[in-house]
Every structure is written in C-alpha cells, then in structure tokens.
Amino acid sequence: QSNVTVYGVADTYFGYGKYDDNKFTGVNSSGLSGARLGFKGSEDLGNGLKALFTLEYTLSLDKNEGVGTGGARQQFVALQGGFGFLGLGRQYAPGYFVNKYDATAGSSALSPQIQLAKAAKATIDAGSGSRFDNAINYKSPSFGGLSVNAIYSFNETNQDDDRRSNDKLGLGLEYKNGPLAAGLTFQQIEGGDDRDDQKEWMLGAAYDFGVATVLGSYQQVKDVIGKAGNTDKIVQIGAVVPAGSGKVHVAWGKLDADQGSDYDVKSWVLAYTYPMSKRTTLYTGFLRNDNGSLTKQTNLASNKIDGADVFGEDSDNFVVGVRHTF
Amino acid sequence: QSNVTVYGVADTYFGYGKYDDNKFTGVNSSGLSGARLGFKGSEDLGNGLKALFTLEYTLSLDKNEGVGTGGARQQFVALQGGFGFLGLGRQYAPGYFVNKYDATAGSSALSPQIQLAKAAKATIDAGSGSRFDNAINYKSPSFGGLSVNAIYSFNETNQDDDRRSNDKLGLGLEYKNGPLAAGLTFQQIEGGDDRDDQKEWMLGAAYDFGVATVLGSYQQVKDVIGKAGNTDKIVQIGAVVPAGSGKVHVAWGKLDADQGSDYDVKSWVLAYTYPMSKRTTLYTGFLRNDNGSLTKQTNLASNKIDGADVFGEDSDNFVVGVRHTF
Amino acid sequence: QSNVTVYGVADTYFGYGKYDDNKFTGVNSSGLSGARLGFKGSEDLGNGLKALFTLEYTLSLDKNEGVGTGGARQQFVALQGGFGFLGLGRQYAPGYFVNKYDATAGSSALSPQIQLAKAAKATIDAGSGSRFDNAINYKSPSFGGLSVNAIYSFNETNQDDDRRSNDKLGLGLEYKNGPLAAGLTFQQIEGGDDRDDQKEWMLGAAYDFGVATVLGSYQQVKDVIGKAGNTDKIVQIGAVVPAGSGKVHVAWGKLDADQGSDYDVKSWVLAYTYPMSKRTTLYTGFLRNDNGSLTKQTNLASNKIDGADVFGEDSDNFVVGVRHTF
Numbered sequence: 014q015s016n017v018t019v020y021g022v023a024d025t026y027f028g029y030g031k032y033d034d035n036k037f038t039g040v041n042s043s044g045l046s047g048a049r050l051g052f053k054g055s056e057d058l059g060n061g062l063k064a065l066f067t068l069e070y071t072l073s074l075d076k077n078e079g080v081g082t083g084g085a086r087q088q089f090v091a092l093q094g095g096f097g098f099l100g101l102g103r104q105y106a107p108g109y110f111v112n113k114y115d116a117t118a119g120s121s122a123l124s125p126q127i128q129l130a131k132a133a134k135a136t137i138d139a140g141s142g143s144r145f146d147n148a149i150n151y152k153s154p155s156f157g158g159l160s161v162n163a164i165y166s167f168n169e170t171n172q173d174d175d176r177r178s179n180d181k182l183g184l185g186l187e188y189k190n191g192p193l194a195a196g197l198t199f200q201q202i203e204g205g206d207d208r209d210d211q212k213e214w215m216l217g218a219a220y221d222f223g224v225a226t227v228l229g230s231y232q233q234v235k236d237v238i239g240k241a242g243n244t245d246k247i248v249q250i251g252a253v254v255p256a257g258s259g260k261v262h263v264a265w266g267k268l269d270a271d272q273g274s275d276y277d278v279k280s281w282v283l284a285y286t287y288p289m290s291k292r293t294t295l296y297t298g299f300l301r302n303d304n305g306s307l308t309k310q311t312n313l314a315s316n317k318i319d320g321a322d323v324f325g326e327d328s329d330n331f332v333v334g335v336r337h338t339f
Numbered sequence: 340q341s342n343v344t345v346y347g348v349a350d351t352y353f354g355y356g357k358y359d360d361n362k363f364t365g366v367n368s369s370g371l372s373g374a375r376l377g378f379k380g381s382e383d384l385g386n387g388l389k390a391l392f393t394l395e396y397t398l399s400l401d402k403n404e405g406v407g408t409g410g411a412r413q414q415f416v417a418l419q420g421g422f423g424f425l426g427l428g429r430q431y432a433p434g435y436f437v438n439k440y441d442a443t444a445g446s447s448a449l450s451p452q453i454q455l456a457k458a459a460k461a462t463i464d465a466g467s468g469s470r471f472d473n474a475i476n477y478k479s480p481s482f483g484g485l486s487v488n489a490i491y492s493f494n495e496t497n498q499d500d501d502r503r504s505n506d507k508l509g510l511g512l513e514y515k516n517g518p519l520a521a522g523l524t525f526q527q528i529e530g531g532d533d534r535d536d537q538k539e540w541m542l543g544a545a546y547d548f549g550v551a552t553v554l555g556s557y558q559q560v561k562d563v564i565g566k567a568g569n570t571d572k573i574v575q576i577g578a579v580v581p582a583g584s585g586k587v588h589v590a591w592g593k594l595d596a597d598q599g600s601d602y603d604v605k606s607w608v609l610a611y612t613y614p615m616s617k618r619t620t621l622y623t624g625f626l627r628n629d630n631g632s633l634t635k636q637t638n639l640a641s642n643k644i645d646g647a648d649v650f651g652e653d654s655d656n657f658v659v660g661v662r663h664t665f
Numbered sequence: 666q667s668n669v670t671v672y673g674v675a676d677t678y679f680g681y682g683k684y685d686d687n688k689f690t691g692v693n694s695s696g697l698s699g700a701r702l703g704f705k706g707s708e709d710l711g712n713g714l715k716a717l718f719t720l721e722y723t724l725s726l727d728k729n730e731g732v733g734t735g736g737a738r739q740q741f742v743a744l745q746g747g748f749g750f751l752g753l754g755r756q757y758a759p760g761y762f763v764n765k766y767d768a769t770a771g772s773s774a775l776s777p778q779i780q781l782a783k784a785a786k787a788t789i790d791a792g793s794g795s796r797f798d799n800a801i802n803y804k805s806p807s808f809g810g811l812s813v814n815a816i817y818s819f820n821e822t823n824q825d826d827d828r829r830s831n832d833k834l835g836l837g838l839e840y841k842n843g844p845l846a847a848g849l850t851f852q853q854i855e856g857g858d859d860r861d862d863q864k865e866w867m868l869g870a871a872y873d874f875g876v877a878t879v880l881g882s883y884q885q886v887k888d889v890i891g892k893a894g895n896t897d898k899i900v901q902i903g904a905v906v907p908a909g910s911g912k913v914h915v916a917w918g919k920l921d922a923d924q925g926s927d928y929d930v931k932s933w934v935l936a937y938t939y940p941m942s943k944r945t946t947l948y949t950g951f952l953r954n955d956n957g958s959l960t961k962q963t964n965l966a967s968n969k970i971d972g973a974d975v976f977g978e979d980s981d982n983f984v985v986g987v988r989h990t991f
Contacts, residue, residue, distance in 0.1 A: 016944070016991040017671040019343040019378060023392035023416045025427035027475065036502060039493035040427055040473040042414075050378060050394060052671060052702060054991050056944050064945040064989050066675035068702060068724065070731050072394065074414040074428040075473045079396050079407015081731015088694075088726040090675045090989050101677035101692055101987065102726040147692040147727045149679065171967040173686035292342070292382050293390040318499055335427065337390050337416050339342040339380050345669040345704060349718035349742045351753040353801065360825035366753055366799040368740075376704060376720060398720065400740040400754040401799045405722050405733020618668070618708050619716040644825055661753065663716050663742050665668040665706050 021050040025074045026122065026296070026334020030313020033326040037314040040075045044122040044334040045286070045296050048072040050080055051087075062094040086144060098152040106145050107162045107185025107198045108137035114196065114217030114230045115139070116251025116264040117282060122312065122332045123298045125266035125280035126230065129247045132268050132278045132302075132310040135234040136181075136200050137215045143200075145181050158190040168203075178205025192221040202238075209236040225254040228264075243271035251282075259287035262298070270305070278310050279303040294336045302328040347376040351400045352448065352622070352660020356639025359652040363640040366401045370448040370660040371612070371622050374398040376406055377413075388420040412470060424478040432471050433488045433511025433524045434463035440522065440543030440556045441465070442577025442590040443608060448638065448658045449624045451592035451606035452556065455573045458594050458604045458628075458636040461560040462507075462526050463541045469526075471507050484516040494529070504531025518547040528564075535562040551580040554590075569597035577608075585613035588624070596631070604636045605629040620662045628654040673702040677726045678774065678948070678986020682965020685978040689966040692727045696774040697938070697948050697988040700724040702732055703739075714746040738796060750804040758797050759814045759837025759850045760789035766848070766869030766882045767791070768903025768916040769934060774964065774984045775950045777918035777932035778882065781899045784920050784930045784954075784962040787886040788833075788852050789867045795852075797833050810842040820855075830857020844873040854890075861888040877906040880916075895923035903934075911939035914950070922957070930962050931955040946988045954980040 026044035030037035042048045051069035058064055068088050070081030089102030112119030115126045119139025127138045136142035145166035153161040162185035170176045180203040187196040195218040202211040215232035229250035236242065251264025262284040270276030284298025302310045304325050309316040311328035352370035356363035368374045377395035384390055394414050396407030415428030438445030441452045445465025453464045462468035471492035479487040488511035496502045506529040513522040521544040528537040541558035555576035562568065577590025588610040596602030610624025628636045630651050635642040637654035678696035682689035694700045703721035710716055720740050722733030741754030764771030767778045771791025779790045788794035797818035805813040814837035822828045832855040839848040847870040854863040867884035881902035888894065903916025914936040922928030936950025954962045956977050961968040963980035 017673075019345060019671060021343075021378070021394075023394065023414075023428075025416050027427065034499035036499070037495065038502070039495040040475060042428070052673070056942055056989070056991075058941045058945060062941070064941065064987070066989050066991065068673075068675065068726075068732075072414065074394075074416070076414075077410040077429060077470070077472055079405060079409075079411060079731060079733075080394075081405075081734060082407060083731075084729040085731060088675075088724065088728075090677050090726070090987050092987070101679065102675075102694070103729060144729070146729055149692060167691035169689065169691040171687060171689050173688070173970055176688060176690070289384045289388070289390065290382055293384060315498075335390070335416050335418070337382070337392050339382075339392065345671060347669075347704070347720075349720065349740075349754075351742050353753065362825070362828060363821065364828070365819035365821040366801060368754070398740065400720075400742070402740075403736040403755060403796070403798055405731060405735075405737060406720075407731075408733060615710045615714070615716065616708055619710060641824075661716070661742050661744070663708070663718050665708075665718065 016054045016056070018053050019051070020053065020339060021072070022046045022048055022336065022338050023074060024048045024334065024336040026332045028122065028313050028330065028332045030311070030331075031329045032311045032314040032316055033318065033323045035314040035316070035318060041122070041313075042072065042074040042076070044332050045120050045294065045336040047086065047121065048074050049086055060094070062092060065091045065093055065100075084141070089150070095154065097154050098150070100150045102148065103144060103146050104148045104150045104164060106136070106143040106164050106181070106183035106200060108143035108183060108200050108215070109139050110162075110185065110187070111137055111196065111198060111215055111217050111230060112139035113194050114219050114228050115249070116228050116253050116262045117284060120284075122330065123262070123282050123284050123300050125251075125264050125282055125300070126247070126249045128280045128300070128302050128310055128312065129249065129266050129268040129278055132308060133234050133245045133247060134237045134240075135213055135232065135247065136202070137198055137213050137232055145183065155189070158188050160187050161185070162187065175206040177203050178207065179203060194219045204236070208238070209241055211236050211238060225252050227252050245270050256285070259285055261285055275305045275307040277305040278308050280310075292338045295334075296336065297333040298331070300330045304328070342380045342382070344379050345377070346379065346665060347398070348372045348374055348662060348664050349400060350374045350660065350662040352658045354448065354639050354656065354658045356637070356657075357655045358637045358640040358642055359644065359649045361640040361642070361644060367448070367639070368398065368400040368402070370658050371446050371620065371662040373412065373447065374400050375412055386420070388418060391417045391419055410467070415476070421480065423480050424476070426476040428474065429470060429472050430474045430476045430490060432462070432469040432490050432507070432509035432526060434469035434509060434526050434541070435465050436488075436511065436513070437463055437522065437524060437541055437543050437556060438465035439520050440545050440554050441575070442554050442579050442588045443610060446610075448656065449588070449608050449610050449626050451577075451590050451608055451626070452573070452575045454606045454626070454628050454636055454638065455575065455592050455594040455604055458634060459560050459571045459573060460563045460566075461539055461558065461573065462528070463524055463539050463558055471509070481515070484514050486513050487511070488513065501532040503529050504533065505529060520545045530562070534564070535567055537562050537564060551578050553578050571596050582611070585611055587611055601631045601633040603631040604634050606636075618664045621660075622662065623659040624657075626656045630654070668706045668708070670705050671703070672705065672991060673724070674698045674700055674988065674990050675726060676700045676986065676988040678984045680774065680965050680982065680984045682963070682983075683981045684963045684966035684968055685970065685975045687966040687968070687970060693774070693965075694724065694726040694728070696984050696986040697772050697946065699738065699773065700726050701738055712746070714744060717743045717745055736793070741802070747806065749806050750802070752802040754800065755796060755798050756800045756802045756816060758788070758795040758816050758833070758835035758852060760795035760835060760852050760867070761791050762814075762837065762839070763789055763848065763850060763867055763869050763882060764791035765846050766871050766880050767901070768880050768905050768914045769936060772936075774982065775914070775934050775936050775952050777903075777916050777934055777952070778899070778901045780932045780952070780954050780962055780964065781901065781918050781920040781930055784960060785886045785897045785899060786889045786892075787865055787884065787899065788854070789850055789865050789884055797835070807841070810840050812839050813837070814839065827858045829855050830859065831855060846871045856888070860890070861893055863888050863890060877904050879904050897922050908937070911937055913937055927957045927959040929957040930960045932962075944990045947986075948988065949985040950983075952982045956980070
C-alpha cells in the first residue's frame, strides 16, 4: 500500500444557464477542475532513475456513474531520470498545459479559452482533446527554465494501407523564469490519404506583476475536419487579481473565424475564488458566450429547442461551487 | 494518501429461489448489505468547519463488472459545521435511512419492506430509489435527539418549459433518544405539466426492549407513474432477538393496494445473522413473497416463463452468505 | 484504511505486428502481465481463521477506459483456515494457474500456450477463459506439496428446465516440491440439453535445473462449441535461462487439430526480461504464429483485409515494454 497514493479532486457546483428560451438549473460536476480519482506511485531504481505510474479516472459527481465510466484522464507507466521523462500509455498532450496561460486555469465552467477552442474544434485546450491514447511521451529536463514536451499517439488503425490516419502529434516548448511563464505548443491530427492534416499552434504567456498576474494566448487552427481550407484564430487575455483572502479572475477571448464574422464567437468571464484551506476552494463566476449569427457555442443550457439548433444567441452561465482536492 | 480512506463492503451469498416452475440457484452479490467500494475523507477548515467528500460505488461481486459499472451510491462534496451538513452531488435521500425501522436493516435479499416497496414502485426504501442525482442536501444538527434532513434533486431537463418535471424532493424528520428511534419521511417526484406528482410518506419506529428490538413502519404511495389516482399502503413489523452469539430477525409486511386485494402482496422473512468478528458476519434467511392473483413480486427466481409474466405465485427465497466490511 | 491494500500492475508496451499485408504499430496494455488495479484485505477471526476479500479490475492503460470497464479479474469474499480456502464470487479457475508451466508465465503478448488455447477455444489458459462468475471455490491446504483446487460456476439460467447449461466446473491437482512443480487440470462447460459438455484437461510441469528452468504442458479440448465430436491437442515446451542480469525465455508449441493438419497452428517465442528492480521489469520479445492453411490465429495485426478473413499466413509480433507492479 505504501507503493500507492490515492488522490483526486471532488468538485461540484450549482449552475444556472440560459440560451435563448432554454434554461438550465442544476448540480454539475467539475466546475473549477475536472473531478477525478487517481492512483499513483514511484519506485527508486538507483542511479537517479525512477519508475512512475499514474492511473487517473474521470468522475461525474452529480451522476450515477462509476470510476472512469466517463473515461480515463491518464494511464501510464514511465521512466524518469537525468534524461527526462519517457512514458507509455494514455497521456496529456502539451496542449493540456496551456491552462497556465488561462486566467481560470482551464476551468471547464469558466474558461473563455476552452469555450472558444470547443467552438473551433481545436484540440489545444485543457480538456479531453489534449488526452492522447496509445501514446509515447517524452519530456525533457529543464535547461535554464526551458523544457521540451513531445508526444506521439498511434491510432492503431489495423489495415494494410493508410494506417497513420488519425495519428496525433504534439510538441511543446515551455519557458519558466521567475514571474514569467511562456510556451509554444503545436498539435496535429494526421489526415492520412483522405484529407489534410489538422494543424494547430498556440503561443501563450503569463506574467506575475505582484498586484496581478496577466495571462493570454494566441492560437490558430487549420484544416479542422469538416472545415478544410480554413484557418481560425483564437485570442484571449485575462488577469488574476488578489482581492481580500481570495482572487478575482477576469478573461476575454475571441474566435476569429476564417469564414467571416458571422462565424465569430466572443466569450468573457468574471469569477471569484476563495480558499477555505489549502485543499478546499469556494468559487463563483459568470461566463457569457456572445455568438455570431451562425454559431451556437453554449455551456450549461442546450442550444436546441424542439430538436432544432438555435444560432446566434448569448449563452449566459452562472455557477457557485466547491472544489476539494485530496 | 492520509487524506483518503478506502472502505467498502464485500458481500456475497449462495441463493436458491423458486417462483412457480422457475428455479434459481447461484451466487449473488449484496445479500445483507450493498457491496461497495468507497473513498472518503475530511479536512478541518478551522472554526468547527469541515470539508468532506465521499465517492462510493456499487459492486457486483458475482459478475464481470468494474467499479461502479452498476452505478454510484454516493458522490458528493460537503461542508459540515455547527449549522449542520450541506452537500452537493449524488446523495442519499431521507428514504434511504428507513432501514432503521426494518428488522433486516434494509437487506436487499431479506427485507419485506424492500420487496413491498418495489412491488408498489415506492422510492422510500433503502435501495436505489433513494439515491438522488444532481442533489443539494441539508442535514441539521441534532436538537435534543431531533434532526431534519432535506434534499432537492434537479432533473436538469434542458428545455424552455416544464423544466421541473421529474425533479425530486425529500424531507425527513428523525428522533433518537435512548432505546427509541422514530422518523417521518416524505418524498415526491415532480409530475410537471404531464401528470400528478408522485407523493410518498412513511412513519417508522424502532424500540430496543433489551430482550428484543421491535421495528415497524407504515407508508403511503400516491399517484405512482402509471397508477394515477391510486394510493397504496405498506405496513411492516418485525423484531430482532439476540440468540446465542447471533441474532434472529423476523419481519412481516403487507402491500394494501388501492385497486383491491388481487393487487395486494404479503412478504415475510426469518433470518439469522452471526458475527464472526466486528467486520465479518455470516447470514442465512428465508423470505417469502405471497402474491395476490394479479401481482408477481419475486426476488431470486424470474417471474417469466417462456417470456410471459406469471402472476399470483409464491416467491420463495433461501440465502446463506457472508458480509465483510472494510 | 489499514484494512485495505491497494495494489496492481501497470504494464504497457510498444508493439509491431504483421499478418499478410496488415500491419499494426502502436502502444498496448498488458504485454507481460494483465494490467490491473486491486483492493484486498484480510481480518483475523481467531482460532486460525481469516476472512479475506479481493476486488481486482482489468485496466487498459492505452485507452480511454475506467476501472473495470473491461471487466473484473477477481471479486470475492472468502474464509481461510486449517481446512483450506472457501470463496464466493468471481474467481480464478484452476486453469488460470497453468502459467506456472509456461516459459512466459502467461504473457498475453508472448505466450504460445495462450495463442494456441485461443485458436482451439480452450478455457485452460492464464486468460479470461479461466475467470468464473458466480463461483464457489475451494482450495485445500498443501499435503506434503500436494493441493487440490475445485470451483463451480453457476450460470444462473433462470428457467424452469435445462438450468445447468453453461455452468462451469474446474478441478486442479497441484504438486510442488523443491525444483519440481506439476499439475493436472480439468475444466468443463455444461452443454445442458442442447449439446455435449465441453471437456478439457491439461498436464503441466516445470523443473528448475539451476542453469535453466524447463517447462511444458500437454492438453486436450473435447467438444468445443461448434466443433462437436472433435478432440484437439496442444503441446508446448519452453525454457527460462538466466542471462546476465536478466532472463531469456523461449517456447514452442503446436495445436494438433482433430480435423487435420490444415487446422493445425504452431507458435514460438523468443523473449528477454530485464528486472530494473523487484517491481519494475523491462521486456522485449518476438512471437510467431505459423498458421495452417485454414487457420488465422493472429495477435497484434488483424486477420481481416477489407472485411474478409485471411487464412494461413504467419502472424509476426514484436514487443518492447515495461511492467511495473505496485
């Protein structure tokens, strides 16, 4: 048992959402951070080498679901040493770690970046798009604050030709020095013989000025499935400002669609987090998605009325919840 | 790891059941208590306040199933303090705790109350009907033995109207003083625009006379889905009598159906539990459901022969098993 | 928490497979040992008696799956004492333990015995065929190295007749003395009224000569479903030879089909395992299945091209991976 640490996040919130005439009122899971249950450990192999494992599963605390019914977050074995980290299994792609440049740290309920990445069908966000199956992941040590993160995900298409279609690739370059964190991330989905590769990149940065941390990112998504020939852009900027014992989080972002402004989406958030302790945080926030006349990015309330999609409305979302880490 | 307690119940039994010509012989899970695996913990927040979490999953020890493939029992985060308990997530409704007034303590294999509640489609029993998704639960502290338990479950119907259909509500008033435990429980399923609300209440009590504990309950179920306009009644009474190192459990109950005696069901049990230790209990018992000519409440053996329902037969059930808590 | 030990195996590998024109390249789970997460414990009941429980779930480290989405390995409660072991639940049949006579110890990626047992649809192998639901299992103590293992699995067919169809039975006789291990295993699937019982037996042995351990087995499979009237035979032999800090594993086996040599399959393996520590092992190996003109036993690469089965080709499989136990 001493070989295993059981850990996780229990996060639930009360949420109210509105989209056109649709309203949502209810209790949801994973507002500030993805609810999870994990098992991890490491073994010293000598000579500075370690064996590591992580088994981490998605939870839906509001539902009648089991451990990982909604899937696994990470499942890998790895070796770590002076050379860096080499892991095999389901693992985070570099895109997951762009939550460092997000004023809400990748909150599924409150992040404009995640809302806009979903609208653009981008994989670079701190959500499920950046968890790769069948993956080999290498992470370098830090060289004066600079580190490299590379991952390859095999699609395991079991055919005599076009076997690399839907393979995925991720490359991340990160820099961390004192108050500054910055990163360049690249992710690609192989199109194989049938279509162009989906290519994405993001440049993100965060700087802690003391009175506030300012964060932002710019990303491009090219040749998303179903949108070949288009290159969409997402920009977002935000700040985290200490206020009393807690923090105010504010962010604004825009999806600038290649197809024209009718396809643009804007999103902004105002949130407050209050740490009751190191492990327990209360949070509340309001997020709005401002849809173009031909988009329908919503969060809590559905964008369908009587089975038909409704376009161009504001999606308003208010949440109040608690996150407990263990 | 010190933040998490791993706990659970491993309960399996050999069972023999008979219903008309149908016979069942096999190994089942969860005879005395629902098999489960859980993870829980608490954190002291100061000022008498605590943060709590519980993640508890259903197991089927006889089957090729995972942790919570059959669902979750409880998944919540809560704050507890002088004000009481306030939880968010999937939680027990007050109806779950009526096992206190049941001589078998809510045994899924041996409780007449559970058999009759199933026959009446009541949600007030110590089974899955009293686990509410998307719930906000408040439990008061004890005021001289008296406490209140209130829960609201959001259906999360995501529409522009009739959004509260299938929301659920539970209210419990409990009294505990020395040898006496008593409780009044109310549960309701919102009918919305389409049908009447399903309304249920139960009055239960248990008294420990020393030589025996006598337990019983009376409950009503009104406007169950598919039976609008009817109010069914369930009465059950039982006793737990110390015998040697173990205990004899006996109970009898009756579903008194509004539609007439053809729809009545009677159920009784005789069981014996023997504690091998504080954590390990051997148990055996015989339960019979005595069906009215138009009912078919059975437990181990199926009530279908060649695909057709068979009505009005006795359901005989014999079990012998072991429950291990950890 | 002190009542529960959390344990498991995290095993992933990179694999390359080829079958005719089909090629597989990817990351898989469970090369050397089945990846798993388990929870177990025991309680001293006095008088030399113990209560035990084991809850052990299949993991797929390469996939987006939860704990036991792929099923449970074992889930049981048991009593153990001078009389032996008596368990109720999902448990290993004796056939699981024939990995003791396999030079790869029952590696799913590298064992000729497992490949040939799959080709013959035998249940006697260290895989899922030897995990029985709804089972009562008795294991005797060792009498001078000799022990008995008996299991009965109820199918729980819930009918008025032919209820024992698909019940399963297993009997194992094992002998262990110094360098010698040997065992006779018998397993049966009840055919009921509709077909003959599927009957299997295996005689296996291993002897540690110091410079090498030699292992082998002979088994028969009679009246497999869909092959009534046939008795197929599997023979396999192998050796484990210490080499440097690691071990070389070599094995060869043949399925001798009753229907003639067109239905035969041969399989061989050459593998190397290197222990980085007691708990972490690197492994690599090459396994080939040599199919008869009418068989198609493959491992990593699919045996279908454009949806049609391809027969009679070699299945070549190369793996390199890491197993970490915790």
